[in-house]
Amino acid sequence: MSLKLYNTLSRSKEEFKSITPGLVGMYVCGPTVSGESHLGHARPYITFDVLLRYLTHLGYKVRYVRNITDAGHFEEEGREAEDKISKKAILEKLEPMELVHKYTGLFHWAMKEFNNLSPSIEPTATGHIVEQITMIEQIIKDGYAYVANGSVYFDVEKYNTDYSKKGLPYGMLSGRNIEEQLETTRELDNQEEKRNKNDFALWKNAAPEHIMRWKSPWGVGFPGWHIECSAMATKYLGEVFDIHGGGMDLQFPHHECEIAQSTVCNHKTPARYWVHNNMITINGRKMGKSYNNVIKLTELFSGNHPILEQAYHPMTVRFFILQSHYRSTLDFGNEALQAAEKGLKRLWEAYENLYKFSTADSLQAPVDAELDAKVVKLLAEFDEFMDDDINTAKVLASMFELVPVINGIKNKQLENGTLSNTTIELLKTKMKLFLEDIFGFTSMQQNTNGKLEGIVELLINIRKDAKAKKDFVTSDKIRNELAALGVQLKDEKDGTVSYVVE
RNA sequence: GGUCCUGUGGCCGAGUGGCUAGGCAGAGCUCUGCAAAAGCUUCCACAGCGGUUCGAAUCCGCUCGGGACCUCCA
Numbered sequence: 001m002s003l004k005l006y007n008t009l010s011r012s013k014e015e016f017k018s019i020t021p022g023l024v025g026m027y028v029c030g031p032t033v034s035g036e037s038h039l040g041h042a043r044p045y046i047t048f049d050v051l052l053r054y055l056t057h058l059g060y061k062v063r064y065v066r067n068i069t070d071a072g073h074f075e076e077e078g079r080e081a082e083d084k085i086s087k088k089a090i091l092e093k094l095e096p097m098e099l100v101h102k103y104t105g106l107f108h109w110a111m112k113e114f115n116n117l118s119p120s121i122e123p124t125a126t127g128h129i130v131e132q133i134t135m136i137e138q139i140i141k142d143g144y145a146y147v148a149n150g151s152v153y154f155d156v157e158k159y160n161t162d163y164s165k166k167g168l169p170y171g172m173l174s175g176r177n178i179e180e181q182l183e184t185t186r187e188l189d190n191q192e193e194k195r196n197k198n199d200f201a202l203w204k205n206a207a208p209e210h211i212m213r214w215k216s217p218w219g220v221g222f223p224g225w226h227i228e229c230s231a232m233a234t235k236y237l238g239e240v241f242d243i244h245g246g247g248m249d250l251q252f253p254h255h256e257c258e259i260a261q262s263t264v265c266n267h268k269t270p271a272r273y274w275v276h277n278n279m280i281t282i283n284g285r286k287m288g289k290s291y292n293n294v295i296k297l298t299e300l301f302s303g304n305h306p307i308l309e310q311a312y313h314p315m316t317v318r319f320f321i322l323q324s325h326y327r328s329t330l331d332f333g334n335e336a337l338q339a340a341e342k343g344l345k346r347l348w349e350a351y352e353n354l355y356k357f358s359t360a361d362s363l364q365a366p367v368d369a370e371l372d373a374k375v376v377k378l379l380a381e382f383d384e385f386m387d388d389d390i391n392t393a394k395v396l397a398s399m400f401e402l403v404p405v406i407n408g409i410k411n412k413q414l415e416n417g418t419l420s421n422t423t424i425e426l427l428k429t430k431m432k433l434f435l436e437d438i439f440g441f442t443s444m445q446q447n448t449n450g451k452l453e454g455i456v457e458l459l460i461n462i463r464k465d466a467k468a469k470k471d472f473v474t475s476d477k478i479r480n481e482l483a484a485l486g487v488q489l490k491d492e493k494d495g496t497v498s499y500v501v502e
Numbered sequence: 503g504g505u506c507c508u509g510u511g512g513c514c515g516a517g518u519g520g521c522u523a524g525g526c527a528g529a530g531c532u533c534u535g536c537a538a539a540a541g542c543u544u545c546c547a548c549a550g551c552g553g554u555u556c557g558a559a560u561c562c563g564c565u566c567g568g569g570a571c572c573u574c575c576a
Contacts, residue, residue: 335514
């Protein structure tokens with residue numbers, strides 16, 4: 001079996017084949033660092049992190065490019081041109097560069113909290129002004145863009161007419177046609193510079209008060225929203241690359257425009273597989289500034305937000321996201337997050353216990369051949385589910401079916417030697433591979449340099465003595481007060497005591 | 503208004519037409535000094551109405567509800 005990915009271009013699952021055997025180029029639209037990252041950002045970057053890890057597991061060498069948008073775009077086209085970053089910079093009395101630096105740092109911090117791997121290249125828009133200008137010049141030269149008052153616009157109408165003949169109409173990704181667009185696009189002000197409402201800016205003339213500005217053949221200004229991704233993807237991944245990812249909300253117009261720009265310059269549709277993750281909703285509504293329901297990642301991890309009943313660990317959020325399929329909307333709620341927190345804890349504890357198993361304990365032939373076979377089957381399905389458009393939800397469900405088996409063996413509720421040595425070894429290998437390497441989970445335990453461990457062991461021993469003397473007042477006091485401090489004692493079947501730190 | 507997606511049990515969520523994922527919560531039991539943990543068992547579903555089919559949560563139609571995009575957006 002081989003990996004299948006849902007391709008937005010064809011609206012179907014397609015077998016994944018890389019252009020160059022063994023190598024994959026993947027571009028994912030990164031954040032605009034004019035503000036703090038929020039819960040919504042967690043979804044694509046975790047989703048594509050898992051895809052990156054899975055492709056790597058399959059043996060591909062992946063070049064993962066994720067940009068940082070540090071040059072502002074128009075808040076709203078037609079309104080007075082205002083650069084997101086420069087506007088806020090004035091309000092906060094900060095240099096744009098200072099603001100960008102701050103939020104880029106926060107973004108990187110959050111990505112690390114989520115245990116997302118770093119991209120191979122993380123290019124910035126401001127670092128690629130030259131490439132963008134070069135690309136715009138090319139588009140003008142080919143006749144698909146025009147200059148107006150120091151701004152440059154892409155001629156969507158002409159592009160659509162010419163490229164429809166080649167089977168590459170504008171709107172092919174998002175499934176809309178331009179004729180309808182003309183009738184349904186809202187009436188906007190100050191559009192006289194454009195020949196057509198559908199045209200989009202490649203370069204925008206900067207008003208004198210504008211802080212972010214660069215010299216260009218058309219005057220002083222700044223790049224339009226879409227051109228950076230085309231320029232940087234082409235530069236680092238080539239004219240045609242394997243995977244382009246991002247949130248569904250970017251399908252139109254952003255990715256549509258990217259396709260148009262790149263196609264004009266390179267005469268090819270830039271990416272083979274367009275992969276889009278769905279949105280996270282809060283109470284059934286998409287999170288967004290206009291809805292006033294944005295939860296920033298710092299707030300999510302600290303619990304400091306009116307919607308939040310408690311803080312949520314980055315791993316809980318990661319688990320929550322991977323428990324659904326990336327193409328479904330995922331509804332956020334305290335109850336759901338708390339369920340995820342408990343579920344992950346149970347799964348992770350079983351996993352850690354599994355790793356303590358000695359295969360010397362079990363016999364060569366499984367006592368329970370049926371269960372042994374079931375375990376082997378569940379493990380084999382991990383790969384099948386991932387190959388089927390990265391169905392992390394199904395893999396996790398299978399893992400939960402393995403939890404009672406692992407716990408049963410550990411607590412001797414299952415007979416010694418229930419599973420064969422081979423199966424236990426396979427269980428260990430695959431659980432590690434999927435939980436840590438592919439899903440990217442890490443332990444939520446804090447490293448306390450062994451001091452806490454020593455203290456807890458001491459208390460466990462005192463409690464053991466108290467219990468031996470039937471001094472249950474003391475033993476319960478130790479147990480309950482440790483629990484209040486977040487240290488949960490567990491009396492194991494064999495008389496030993498283990499514990500978990502919250 | 504246009505285009506598209508969606509409606510699964512208390513909550514979150516998988517679901518390729520037949521074998522009713524999974525998590526959390528609830529109930530019972532085993533274990534336990536008591537509890538927790540763990541194990542076992544168990545209750546509660548496919549928005550509604552039609553249709554196709556031997557058989558539909560899954561396909562089709564209609565109705566109702568929710569959402570997304572069309573504007574910055576992950």
